[in-house]
Amino acid sequence: MTSLTEVRTSEIIVKxxxxxxxxxxxxxxxLVTVQLLGLLFSLNGVGSRGTGTFGINLDINYxxxxxxxxxxxxxxxxxxxxxxxxxxxxxxxxFITNRFSSNMSSVAFIAxxxxxxGLTAIMAGFLLKVVVYFILGNKEIIGxxxxxxxxxxxxxxxxxxxxxxxxxxLGYLAGIIVQVHRVFVVLLPxxxxxxxxxxxxxxxxxxxxFMYEFYFQxxxxxxxxxxxxxxxxxxxxxxxxxxDQLEVKK
Amino acid sequence: xxxxxxxxxxxxYRGFKALDQxxxxxxxxxxxxxxxxxxxxxxxxxxxxxxxxxxxSGEVKVFSHRPFNSLLVSANSIFIDDQMNFPTALxxxxxxxxxxxxxxxxxEELAWxxxxxxxxxxxxxxxxxxxxxxxxxxxxxxxxxxxxxxxxDEPTTGMDAAVRKDFYRILLKDYLAxxxxxxxxxxxxxxxxxxxxEVLLLNRGREVLHMSIEELREFAIGLKGKREVLAxxxxxxxxxxxxxxxxxxxYIVTRNNLSQKEKQDMKREGIQFSxxxxxxxxxYLTSSGSHKGGTxxxxxx
Amino acid sequence: MILNTDGTxxxxxxxxxxxxxxxxxxxxxxxxxxxxxxxxxxMYNINPATAAKGLTKLAEEGILYDRRGIGKFVSxxxxxxxxxxxxxxxxxSMVEDLVQEAERLDMSEEELISLIKxxxxxxxxxxx
Numbered sequence: 001m002t003s004l005t006e007v008r009t010s011e012i013i014v015k016x017x018x019x020x021x022x023x024x025x026x027x028x029x030x031l032v033t034v035q036l037l038g039l040l041f042s043l044n045g046v047g048s049r050g051t052g053t054f055g056i057n058l059d060i061n062y063x064x065x066x067x068x069x070x071x072x073x074x075x076x077x078x079x080x081x082x083x084x085x086x087x088x089x090x091x092x093x094x095f096i097t098n099r100f101s102s103n104m105s106s107v108a109f110i111a112x113x114x115x116x117x118g119l120t121a122i123m124a125g126f127l128l129k130v131v132v133y134f135i136l137g138n139k140e141i142i143g144x145x146x147x148x149x150x151x152x153x154x155x156x157x158x159x160x161x162x163x164x165x166x167x168x169x170l171g172y173l174a175g176i177i178v179q180v181h182r183v184f185v186v187l188l189p190x191x192x193x194x195x196x197x198x199x200x201x202x203x204x205x206x207x208x209x210f211m212y213e214f215y216f217q218x219x220x221x222x223x224x225x226x227x228x229x230x231x232x233x234x235x236x237x238x239x240x241x242x243x244d245q246l247e248v249k250k
Numbered sequence: 251x252x253x254x255x256x257x258x259x260x261x262x263y264r265g266f267k268a269l270d271q272x273x274x275x276x277x278x279x280x281x282x283x284x285x286x287x288x289x290x291x292x293x294x295x296x297x298x299x300x301x302x303x304x305x306x307s308g309e310v311k312v313f314s315h316r317p318f319n320s321l322l323v324s325a326n327s328i329f330i331d332d333q334m335n336f337p338t339a340l341x342x343x344x345x346x347x348x349x350x351x352x353x354x355x356x357x358e359e360l361a362w363x364x365x366x367x368x369x370x371x372x373x374x375x376x377x378x379x380x381x382x383x384x385x386x387x388x389x390x391x392x393x394x395x396x397x398x399x400x401x402x403d404e405p406t407t408g409m410d411a412a413v414r415k416d417f418y419r420i421l422l423k424d425y426l427a428x429x430x431x432x433x434x435x436x437x438x439x440x441x442x443x444x445x446x447x448e449v450l451l452l453n454r455g456r457e458v459l460h461m462s463i464e465e466l467r468e469f470a471i472g473l474k475g476k477r478e479v480l481a482x483x484x485x486x487x488x489x490x491x492x493x494x495x496x497x498x499x500x501y502i503v504t505r506n507n508l509s510q511k512e513k514q515d516m517k518r519e520g521i522q523f524s525x526x527x528x529x530x531x532x533x534y535l536t537s538s539g540s541h542k543g544g545t546x547x548x549x550x551x
Numbered sequence: 552m553i554l555n556t557d558g559t560x561x562x563x564x565x566x567x568x569x570x571x572x573x574x575x576x577x578x579x580x581x582x583x584x585x586x587x588x589x590x591x592x593x594m595y596n597i598n599p600a601t602a603a604k605g606l607t608k609l610a611e612e613g614i615l616y617d618r619r620g621i622g623k624f625v626s627x628x629x630x631x632x633x634x635x636x637x638x639x640x641x642x643x644s645m646v647e648d649l650v651q652e653a654e655r656l657d658m659s660e661e662e663l664i665s666l667i668k669x670x671x672x673x674x675x676x677x678x679x
Contacts, residue, residue: 004313004398005354007325012352019348023337090335093302094345094391095352098321244319247303281598422596426589444562447600464604467561517651 009101016092016105023091024109027079031117034075035124038068042128063132065125069160072121076164077171080110084175084239089246103240110168118161155221162228169235176239179246251278253399253431254299258308261294261455268294270455271308276433276448281425283442283463284435285532286452292435293331295452296401299433300329312399323399325354330392331403332385336376342387343372346394353395360424361394368413381408389417393424402434406441418442439529443467449528453536466528471506475499475521483516491534503534562597566605571614571633574625581627585615612636 042065082088083106092102178184199207218224254276261269269291276282284292297303298310301317301324310317317323336345346365350356368386379387385407392400406414422445425432436442439449449466451458461469470490473480477500484502491503503526508516513523526534560568570586573579586594591602606623609615614632615623626632653663 004322005325007321009321012321012325015351019337019351022344022348023339026339087335087338091337093324093329094334094336095349096321096325098301098319098324100319101321245304280600419596422598423593426592426599444595444597444601447598462600463598464561464563464601 007096009098012096012101013104013108016095016097016101017108019095020105020109021112024083024088027082027113028116030079031072031075031113031120034071035068035120038065038071039124039128039131041067041071043131061132063128065121065128068121068124068128072117072160072164073167076110076114076117076168077174079113080168080171081175081178083110084172084179084243086179089179099244099246100240103236103243106172107236110172111165114165114168115161117164118157121160121164122157158225159221159228162225162232166228166232166235169232169239173235173239173242176242176246180242252276252311253278253313254433255311255314256295256309259295259298259305259310260307261291261298261303262306267455269298269305272452272456274450274457274460276431276450278431279429280447281422281432281445282434282448282450283439283446284433284450284452285437285439285529286458287536289454290452290536291455292452293403294455296329296331296403296433296435299399300324300327300401302329326397327399327401328353328392328395328397329401329403330388330405332381332388332405332407334376334384334388334391338375338377340376341372342370342374342376345376345391349391349395353397355396355428357394357396357428361390364390364393364420382410382413385409386413386417389420393420396424396428396430398430400430400432402432404435404437406436406438414441418445421445439532440527443528449532451532451535458535463528466531467525468506470503470526470531470534471508472524472526473502473504473516473521474524475516475519479519479521483512483521490531503531562595563601563604563608566591566595566597566602567608570605570609574614574629575633579625581625581629583625584621585623585625587622 042063089102092105174188177188196208200209215224215227218227252275254274256272256274259269259272260267268289272291272295284295286292294303298305299312299317301312301320304318312320312323313326315323317327337348340348342365346361350358350361368383368390370383370387376384376387385405386409389402389405392402392405406417409417418441421432421434425445434442434446443449443463446463448460448462450460459466459469473483474495477498480500480502484504487504489502489504491501493501495501506526517523570579579585585606588599588603588606591597591605592599595602606615610617610623612632613626614629616626617623650663658666
């Protein structure tokens with residue numbers, strides 16, 4: 001009888017991950033675009049103040065890399081969402097796959113680009129300082145935040161990477177849900193903002209505030225990291241579970 | 251050994267049954283043609299077999315495994331159709347390279363040989379290919395993968411006559427060199443019937459017949475003669491197809507189980523016999539107008 | 552030989568007939584190995600199962616014999632069997648057609664026989 005090829009799932013995941021690295025590197029082009037755009041918006045500054053006393057004029061301009069960071073989150077969300085679309089899922093079926101290996105290799109790919117996304121977002125923050133200094137001709141730069149120490153810097157970088165990953169996981173889940181039925185394209189945002197509106201208006205329990213506290217007010221870094229990773233894992237697991245029911249090539 | 255087993259397999263799309271209580275078995279290393287009219291359920295069957303669609307009810311087994319979500323079935327089968335989706339960022343050469351990494355029995359030599367023979371360029375992109383070239387490229391991947399179960403859904407779409415001829419030749423040659431189970435759907439049975447071993451005819455999600463191509467070719471016989479001369483012979487026979495001919499002549503296709511004596515009598519009365527080609531027979535058996543009220547079972551029994 | 556694919560004669564019978572002709576014209580001698588089903592499939596661009604069916608038919612008729620695991624060989628009585636078969640079967644049905652057509656044309660027996668003789672003589676003349 002025909003000898004069947006026995007395959008290990010892990011082996012296929014690795015192969016798929018490798019081909020995705022090659023095939024989907026296009027997302028990095030959009031990353032660069034998005035971050036440059038964020039940088040451009042940031043150049044406006046978030047605020048300025050001017051005082052003049054005793055013949056000395058003091059102009060203070062505030063610049064912030066927030067835009068770059070928010071744009072990067074958005075990019076992570078959208079890139080992951082795109083990976084769940086029919087065309088991408090069918091790509092896997094041109095080769096050996098099942099839904100589990102296809103999703104796992106996508107998660108691995110998303111994790112990889114999240115690292116790149118997080119790293120470049122932080123770098124773009126530095127770039128902003130440089131640009132402000134040279135191009136806008138500002139004389140004195142006072143930095144705050146991420147770059148205020150090696151440990152702080154590392155933690156900030158890791159936090160950035162993890163958050164990009166978390167946003168990507170949400171995008172992935174949203175994408176998978178949309179794949180189940182088109183109606184979720186409309187329903188999902190409506191539900192999301194509706195719930196947000198409702199929950200933030202209730203008096204006894206305020207979800208957005210809770211979320212903010214849960215993630216961003218966590219002062220112990222490792223706990224923060226654990227929370228984010230666990231959340232992303234949970235989101236991916238739900239996505240995987242839903243995707244197991246999905247058909248390709250209808 | 252059976253490579254494919256379907257029992258009472260049903261696949262419904264929002265109430266429409268593309269496959270309806272479909273049962274069949276396909277043995278190892280057969281080259282099987284899947285025929286039937288548009289909407290007969292050919293593509294649905296192939297997609298269920300390759301694990302892309304989930305059966306609604308019934309049982310489907312490929313290599314004794316349920317294909318949906320099976321890595322084993324995916325690793326040992328390949329499904330090629332004219333809507334093949336390869337990663338758009340990869341060039342043709344890169345697609346072949348990736349395929350070679352995935353498929354254990356991938357035949358590098360065959361792949362590149364055919365690649366050159368059909369005049370592909372390494373840096374071309376799949377999405378820029380013409381319909382016919384696209385089909386040709388997909389066919390190369392399908393053949394070179396050498397999967398124990400190879401499924402082609404209308405592989406010749408858009409190919410010109412010369413390439414189609416080449417394809418059937420290559421298919422047979424590679425099948426001889428490396429026997430495996432091949433399922434091929436087609437609307438042009440006459441083009442590929444010589445290379446096939448069996449034909450599976452589908453109609454409205456069900457199996458109409460499944461037999462060897464040789465049996466199919468001798469399954470029916472065409473009778474041509476005067477209507478009143480033919481009539482007595484057809485009293486207790488179910489015609490598969492009837493066509494009026496000239497003033498009072500008729501062409502009738504019926505099962506080829508006439509006795510020697512019947513044949514001699516008919517011949518003496520000037521009735522002419524002719525073979526009925528497999529592809530014509532399949533058309534007759536699945537065209538709704540030809541049953542004249544009788545069901546297919548009446549004809550087959 | 553080019554296969555006739557219009558459905559008038561099954562492919563496996565055409566394969567069998569071709570091997571019979573090879574035997575008759577000396578292309579295949581007694582105890583010589585005949586082509587395998589795969590070789591025939593390749594030669595005629597047909598499915599090996601179809602080719603096998605042709606070979607099996609010849610084996611059933613005693614024209615070929617089987618050596619397990621090696622292949623099929625031409626039997627020593629092959630030529631005799633083929634000739635008998637063609638006389639008793641093929642020729643007979645041809646004659647039947649001939650007689651029937653002659654009857655339809657109201658030809659007398661003598662006329663028919665003389666036509667056969669004439670044809671045979673003409674062929675002889677052509678050979679010499």
